[in-house]
Amino acid sequence: MNRLLLTGAAGGLGKVLRERLKPYANVLRLSDIASLAPAADAHEEVVPCDLSDKAAVHALLEGCDAIVHLGGVSVERPFEEILEANIKGIFNVYEAARRHGVKRVVFASSNHVIGFYKQSEHIDAHAVRRPDGYYGLSKSFGEDMAQFYFDRWGIETVSIRIGSSFPEPANRRMMSTWLSYRDLTSLIEKSLFTPDVKHTVVYGMSNNRDVWWDNSAAAHLGFVPQDSSEVFRDKVEAQPPVAPTDPNAIYQGGAFTAQGPFGDAS
Ligand SMILES: NC(=O)C1=CN([C@@H]2O[C@H](COP(=O)(O)OP(=O)(O)OC[C@H]3O[C@@H](n4cnc5c(N)ncnc54)[C@H](O)[C@@H]3O)[C@@H](O)[C@H]2O)C=CC1
Numbered sequence: 436m437n438r439l440l441l442t443g444a445a446g447g448l449g450k451v452l453r454e455r456l457k458p459y460a461n462v463l464r465l466s467d468i469a470s471l472a473p474a475a476d477a478h479e480e481v482v483p484c485d486l487s488d489k490a491a492v493h494a495l496l497e498g499c500d501a502i503v504h505l506g507g508v509s510v511e512r513p514f515e516e517i518l519e520a521n522i523k524g525i526f527n528v529y530e531a532a533r534r535h536g537v538k539r540v541v542f543a544s545s546n547h548v549i550g551f552y553k554q555s556e557h558i559d560a561h562a563v564r565r566p567d568g569y570y571g572l573s574k575s576f577g578e579d580m581a582q583f584y585f586d587r588w589g590i591e592t593v594s595i596r597i598g599s600s601f602p603e604p605a606n607r608r609m610m611s612t613w614l615s616y617r618d619l620t621s622l623i624e625k626s627l628f629t630p631d632v633k634h635t636v637v638y639g640m641s642n643n644r645d646v647w648w649d650n651s652a653a654a655h656l657g658f659v660p661q662d663s664s665e666v667f668r669d670k671v672e673a674q675p676p677v678a679p680t681d682p683n684a685i686y687q688g689g690a691f692t693a694q695g696p697f698g699d700a701s
């Protein structure tokens with residue numbers, strides 16, 4: 436493709452994908468509200484943008500063929516913050532995609548759309564969503580937005596419910612949810628180039644031993660994870676045990692299920 440837009444490019448995953456998505460487009464347009472390293476060469480463009488600013492997002496999408504949408508608040512925060520970056524932000528992205536004729540979005544959704552399922556439960560993409568906070572709710576809204584813009588306007592999306600994508604799993608829960616950077620990159624490649632994805636929901640996890648999520652509804656993507664959290668097991672299990680009453684040991688969303696209330700607790 437000619438020009439691929441990466442939002443959230445200054446973030447943890449954005450920095451990784453800035454390097455790894457280079458082979459997939461002639462030009463990678465990088466955007467964030469936070470400062471970004473200048474364009475390294477003619478194959479990069481840096482366009483600062485606040486996702487909650489409709490006019491700025493419309494300008495941002497001009498000339499883009501596809502979007503990898505990572506930008507937004509990535510943890511649980513007061514609703515008003517989530518509203519601006521994630522809820523207004525995703526609306527602005529899809530509406531600009533419609534106006535500019537962009538036909539493919541890869542949306543960084545999250546396991547926190549289903550965070551209130553227990554770790555003893557196994558679910559697929561069709562399970563009723565159980566968001567574990569305002570953050571999870573915003574990602575759930577983003578998935579609905581993706582479905583609507585497909586049904587109404589034919590814009591295709593792969594919503595990747597990312598588990599935990601970091602260099603290595605930080606705790607026992609992440610032994611199940613971990614997604615290596617290599618597998619994340621491969622999943623984004625499949626999400627960008629597989630024809631006829633409509634709105635596909637896929638769980639972003641590596642080939643871990645004990646998983647809670649079934650990706651059979653996304654088999655058409657042909658995603659085959661290469662890595663496994665197993666290589667980190669000894670290191671993670673050397674950590675102090677987690678109490679059985681700890682949300683990290685009970686819920687798929689772990690500690691996110693126990694955040695808040697924020698500010699005025701009345
Ligand atoms: N890293 C992980 O394990 C997971 C990540 N995700 C999602 O993947 C995406 C990337 O995650 P990370 O890189 O870990 O998060 P991050 O917090 O490091 O990066 C998010 C980026 O979005 C930018 N941003 C925030 N508000 C913005 C606004 N109003 N306008 C423009 N940019 C704004 C931030 O400046 C930041 O650079 C996020 O959407 C996150 O929700 C989902 C599940 C797990």
Ligand SMILES: O=C(O)[C@H]1OC(=O)[C@H](O)[C@@H](O)[C@@H]1O
Nearest residue numbers: 509510545546547598599612
């Ligand atoms: O559940 C998890 O481990 C991850 O999920 C997310 O959606 C967050 O963006 C990330 O900060 C968490 O670490």
